[in-house]
Amino acid sequence: MKKRIIMATVAVSVGMMSAAFAAETGETIFKAKCSSCHPDGGNIINPKETLKGIKDPKKITKKIRKGGGGMPVFDAKAVSDADAKLVADYIVKTFKK
Numbered sequence: 001m002k003k004r005i006i007m008a009t010v011a012v013s014v015g016m017m018s019a020a021f022a023a024e025t026g027e028t029i030f031k032a033k034c035s036s037c038h039p040d041g042g043n044i045i046n047p048k049e050t051l052k053g054i055k056d057p058k059k060i061t062k063k064i065r066k067g068g069g070g071m072p073v074f075d076a077k078a079v080s081d082a083d084a085k086l087v088a089d090y091i092v093k094t095f096k097k
């Protein structure tokens with residue numbers, strides 16, 4: 001009986017840890033900060049500048065810091081360097097065409 005309670009406690013804590021970890025993925029950052037203008041990798045403001053088929057993640061991290069053409073600048077407070085890298089890798093992997 002005691003063993004079962006311990007197992008249940010472990011299961012709950014592992015679940016909570018993975019939820020906290022999930023908050024840090026490229027996908028969740030994208031959904032929180034980018035997808036309002038770039039749903040499905042598109043672009044609702046300038047439909048010619050989509051996120052599709054970008055091969056170099058550095059192009060994305062640069063655009064995050066520089067903005068321009070209707071895209072806001074995201075400084076390191078808005079999107080940390082680590083998060084910018086995560087979201088760039090997510091975009092390259094997800095929106096291939």
Ligand code: HEC
Pocket residue numbers: 030033034035036037038043045046049050051059060063064068069070071072074079087088
């Ligand atoms: C308020 C709307 C808005 C938000 C939010 C936004 N963008 Fe943009 N984004 C744009 C617009 C508009 C352009 C076109 C800019 C141009 O013409 O130079 C663009 C262009 C880009 C480009 C260049 C695409 C290309 O093919 O050259 C990248 C990369 C990009 N955005 C990434 C992001 C990422 C990553 C985020 C989230 C951190 C984000 N954007 C959030 C509006 C937005």
